[in-house]
Amino acid sequence: MRILHTADLHLGRQFNGISLDDDQAHVLGQIVEALKEHDADVLIVAGDIYDRAAPPASAVRQFNAFLSRVVQETRAAIVMIAGNHDSADRISSMWSVPDVKRALIRGAVSADEKALVLEDRFGSVAFSALPFSYEYAARECFADETMATPEDVLKAQVAGARRNVPDGARWIVVAHAFVAGGSVSDSERSLVRVGGVETVSPEIFAGAHYVALGHLHKPQAVGVPHIRYSGSPLAFGFDEAGAAKSMSLVDIDGAGAVTISQLPFKPLRSVRSIRGRHAELLLAEPSDDFIRIVLTDDAPVIDGMKRLRAILPNACELRYERDARAPEIKALGEGRAAVTDPLDVIADFLAFVREDAMSDAERNIAARGLDDLRQAEELA
Numbered sequence: 001m002r003i004l005h006t007a008d009l010h011l012g013r014q015f016n017g018i019s020l021d022d023d024q025a026h027v028l029g030q031i032v033e034a035l036k037e038h039d040a041d042v043l044i045v046a047g048d049i050y051d052r053a054a055p056p057a058s059a060v061r062q063f064n065a066f067l068s069r070v071v072q073e074t075r076a077a078i079v080m081i082a083g084n085h086d087s088a089d090r091i092s093s094m095w096s097v098p099d100v101k102r103a104l105i106r107g108a109v110s111a112d113e114k115a116l117v118l119e120d121r122f123g124s125v126a127f128s129a130l131p132f133s134y135e136y137a138a139r140e141c142f143a144d145e146t147m148a149t150p151e152d153v154l155k156a157q158v159a160g161a162r163r164n165v166p167d168g169a170r171w172i173v174v175a176h177a178f179v180a181g182g183s184v185s186d187s188e189r190s191l192v193r194v195g196g197v198e199t200v201s202p203e204i205f206a207g208a209h210y211v212a213l214g215h216l217h218k219p220q221a222v223g224v225p226h227i228r229y230s231g232s233p234l235a236f237g238f239d240e241a242g243a244a245k246s247m248s249l250v251d252i253d254g255a256g257a258v259t260i261s262q263l264p265f266k267p268l269r270s271v272r273s274i275r276g277r278h279a280e281l282l283l284a285e286p287s288d289d290f291i292r293i294v295l296t297d298d299a300p301v302i303d304g305m306k307r308l309r310a311i312l313p314n315a316c317e318l319r320y321e322r323d324a325r326a327p328e329i330k331a332l333g334e335g336r337a338a339v340t341d342p343l344d345v346i347a348d349f350l351a352f353v354r355e356d357a358m359s360d361a362e363r364n365i366a367a368r369g370l371d372d373l374r375q376a377e378e379l380a
Helices: 021-037 057-073 088-092 135-142 150-162 304-308 326-333 342-353 360-379
Strands: 002-006 042-046 077-081 103-106 116-120 123-130 170-176 210-214 220-222 224-229 246-252 258-264 271-276 290-295 315-320
Touching (some): 002 021, 002 210, 021 246, 077 123, 123 150, 135 150, 210 246, 224 258, 304 315, 342 360
Parallel strands (some): 042 077, 170 210, 210 224
Antiparallel strands (some): 246 258
16 A cells, blocks of 8 residues: 655645745645656645644645545555644644544544544554543543643554454554654644643654654654654745655555655755855855845945845845854954944945955045044143
8 A cells, every 4th residue: 555644734834924825835736746656646735834823824724625536546545643732622633524424623622532444455544533632621522630641642542452353454544743752843843731741752653654744844764764743835934945844655565564765855946045145245256045144244234235135035034253253253352342432333334235355545534533632632
């Protein structure tokens, strides 16, 4: 059986205030094309379909159109869960897929998770979809007030799901969690309150032949190859600048062994950083990418970002390399006398507002002007 695993779409999200609607439409189209090209049997979306519980209407329309394309243009079954950014009730209501035998969509936590069982030439493959749940909801669901961590919740979910897996079936688990050993990025929201333990042990998934995870945005296996995050289709922060994004294509054989390959996403706009002097960067090729600019100029540049946005309209952040050296500069300068020479003050001001230091001719003009002022004060 062939499975296409993706997660963390975060529809409705913005990048530093810039809409990602076109970028997300672009990658959703690539998911549909991958399903068709590789003739996948199942599409898994492992949570965080939307970026917030009440997504904008445009994001809802976008995802509904995507589901319609999957149903109409492919033969893939759909297995989908709510993540920590989603509304459980909203995801539970997404039964727009006409053939319920072709879909398993889980929003709210359940103590008795029924599996979607599909058949291939080797026999049965059972899919258990375990939506994200905070402890307070899980305590009520499982009638267990001792639940205090995400591991407690997921352990109960897995146990409930395991009871509904047919004997001899290969088992696929879909979950949204922070499995211990995973590598994080800056854009993930914590699954617990401050001070709580949000990681869960990979041993929870013992017996599963493949675990399709969502939550962490970097594509990666955790501990063993068959416990895997597909990662997000798009980079959502500059800490992921240049990162390769992909979906996971998983083939499971009759014995339950899996072969995993990564299908790269091709983003509409990349996330990257550029470095150099302001005057040099103004000569760069125009680009619609999301860009962080690091200026190497010694002095601040007037309207630096505004001028660069004429050729880099999605420049989101501007910083100076010298600021990173500020602690070192401060340490070296401790004990140094304050500048008292007016000529030095003028020189520092000129360096502050433009790229070049004061020339000799300018220094002579300033010096003569200062002399004239002194003489005027003496005569007053």
